[in-house]
Amino acid sequence: MDIADTDRFKHRQIAFDPLHPDGQQAQSAARFLADVDGVLDCEPRSSLLLQVRYDLLKTTLQEIEEALRELGMHLDGALLFRLRRAMHYYMEETQRANWGCSHGEHNCTKKVFAKRYEALE
Numbered sequence: 001m002d003i004a005d006t007d008r009f010k011h012r013q014i015a016f017d018p019l020h021p022d023g024q025q026a027q028s029a030a031r032f033l034a035d036v037d038g039v040l041d042c043e044p045r046s047s048l049l050l051q052v053r054y055d056l057l058k059t060t061l062q063e064i065e066e067a068l069r070e071l072g073m074h075l076d077g078a079l080l081f082r083l084r085r086a087m088h089y090y091m092e093e094t095q096r097a098n099w100g101c102s103h104g105e106h107n108c109t110k111k112v113f114a115k116r117y118e119a120l121e
Contacts, residue, residue, distance in 0.1 A: 003057075007095060009040065012061050012088060014050045015081050017074035025073050026050040032071060033064065048076070056096065062089045 016025035026044035033042045033050075038058025043051045052064065065075060065085070075081070 003099065008056050009053060010056050010061065010088075010092070011051070011053050013045070014052060014061075014065065014068070015076035015078075016048045016050070017076050018048055020074045022073070023047055029068050029071075029073060032068070036064070036067070039064065056092055057099070057101070060089070060092045060096070061085070062092070 014026075014029065016029070022028055024047050026047055026049055029050050030042045030044050033039045033052065036059070038055045039052060040055060041051075041053040045051050054061075054064065069075065075085075
């Protein structure tokens, strides 16, 4: 099973709540995510919008956003953002399950290569 880069590497935007005391949440989040395993690139597009690119085999949008919440950052709670977030969570969890990665299992690359090896036999 070969995984295309377009399926494996995700580009997402994370929007932050404008009412939070830290008016530069995107920059703060970018500094934190710069050293996180699986996050390939993060760039603030504005003070409240962060563009992030990550490896789905190592992390998910849900894990990234949960880590940001634990740091005290507030994500935008508008209906559009909540719906988009839920859709991405579901799609990524489904893709990882199809690749043989269980929920909450970090860095499932070994399992993907094992499945690939089994398919070649």
